[in-house]
Amino acid sequence: MAMVRLVACFVLYTSLGHIPSSLGVILRTTDKIVWANEFEPIELTCLIESISTNNPRIEWKKIKNGVPSYVYFQNKIAGDLENRAQLREPANILIFNTTRSDTAEYRCEVAAIDDQRDFDEILISLAVRVKPVVPRCSVPEAVTVGTSTELRCLENEGFPAPQYRWFHNNEELPQDPKNSPKFVNSSYTINPDTGGLKFQRVRKEDAGEYYCQAKNDAGHAQCSPQMMEVYDIDILGIFLKSFAAVAVFFCLAACICHSLKRGCFHKKSHSENNYNWPSQTDASYRDADEGHFRHKSSFVI
Numbered sequence: 187m188a189m190v191r192l193v194a195c196f197v198l199y200t201s202l203g204h205i206p207s208s209l210g211v212i213l214r215t216t217d218k219i220v221w222a223n224e225f226e227p228i229e230l231t232c233l234i235e236s237i238s239t240n241n242p243r244i245e246w247k248k249i250k251n252g253v254p255s256y257v258y259f260q261n262k263i264a265g266d267l268e269n270r271a272q273l274r275e276p277a278n279i280l281i282f283n284t285t286r287s288d289t290a291e292y293r294c295e296v297a298a299i300d301d302q303r304d305f306d307e308i309l310i311s312l313a314v315r316v317k318p319v320v321p322r323c324s325v326p327e328a329v330t331v332g333t334s335t336e337l338r339c340l341e342n343e344g345f346p347a348p349q350y351r352w353f354h355n356n357e358e359l360p361q362d363p364k365n366s367p368k369f370v371n372s373s374y375t376i377n378p379d380t381g382g383l384k385f386q387r388v389r390k391e392d393a394g395e396y397y398c399q400a401k402n403d404a405g406h407a408q409c410s411p412q413m414m415e416v417y418d419i420d421i422l423g424i425f426l427k428s429f430a431a432v433a434v435f436f437c438l439a440a441c442i443c444h445s446l447k448r449g450c451f452h453k454k455s456h457s458e459n460n461y462n463w464p465s466q467t468d469a470s471y472r473d474a475d476e477g478h479f480r481h482k483s484s485f486v487i
């Protein structure tokens with residue numbers, strides 16, 4: 187009997203002993219790390235587990251790059267979230283339309299003056315996913331069979347950083363060509379992190395339309411298809427070489443012509459024994475400098 191009484195006493199004592207500690211403010215959140223999609227609403231939860239103060243002071247701060255600023259202060263939404271958020275019972279913050287600049291840490295702080303433990307805070311980190319924009323793709327127009335080449339794809343807006351996939355004639359290129367009967371003889375490798383599609387040795391069958399897709403959890407975007415031609419022989423090289431040869435020929439011809447003209451002109455000017463005439467004919471040849479010519483000729487006349 188004495189034992190039972192002792193146990194009862196102990197239970198009463200310990201439960202009484204717990205009462206003061208529950209007279210303190212304790213916060214809780216459903217998610218310490220929150221992901222949201224850009225342009226969608228998101229609620230950061232700040233739940234009050236226990237409190238005895240009637241009107242606790244609630245504040246929210248945004249901490250970006252280590253710099254805190256108020257987003258809820260003196261019962262008003264302020265700073266970066268002004269007109270874009272609202273406080274919801276008990277102390278949650280609801281952002282109506284998140285933007286990428288909302289990615290930051292947020293701290294809910296509750297001060298309860300009548301509680302023994304009169305302050306608690308909770309830190310939540312918010313990451314806003316951003317849909318990729320149309321990636322920039324570079325596909326060579328023409329390559330020669332047997333040479334190596336690289337197709338590139340780059341997208342800078344998406345968050346988290348997107349993964350890249352490549353399509354050949356509207357069919358996705360498998361990560362590893364060795365695993366696909368259709369592409370088993372192709373020599374390409376894809377780097378899904380950098381967007382590179384590299385061919386060790388281009389084959390005739392690799393010709394076609396290519397486009398790339400950038401994708402993350404928020405969405406995806408792709409560039410428009412671009413044609414890659416594959417030539418048996420180095421047609422491009424031959425074209426460039428013949429173009430260079432033609433250019434050199436015209437340059438030489440122009441040079442020769444020019445020096446011949448000058449030679450003729452010099453003869454002419456020497457044959458006419460007048461000091462005024464050469465300057466006039468000289469000016470009339472330089473038809474590019476017309477204003478100058480007019481000035482000169484009026485002076486001569």
Ligand SMILES: *[C@@H]1O[C@H](CO)[C@@H](O)[C@H](O)[C@H]1NC(C)=O
Nearest residue numbers: 224225226227282283284285
């Ligand atoms: C969110 O904001 C963006 C840009 O500020 C706007 O285009 C979009 O319509 C907004 N969405 C909603 C649901 O208000």
Ligand SMILES: *[C@@H]1O[C@H](CO)[C@@H](O)[C@H](O)[C@H]1NC(C)=O
Nearest residue numbers: 366367368369370371372391
């Ligand atoms: C791949 O190469 C092998 C050997 O040259 C050939 O037998 C096979 O038909 C080729 N496969 C494709 C899909 O081109």
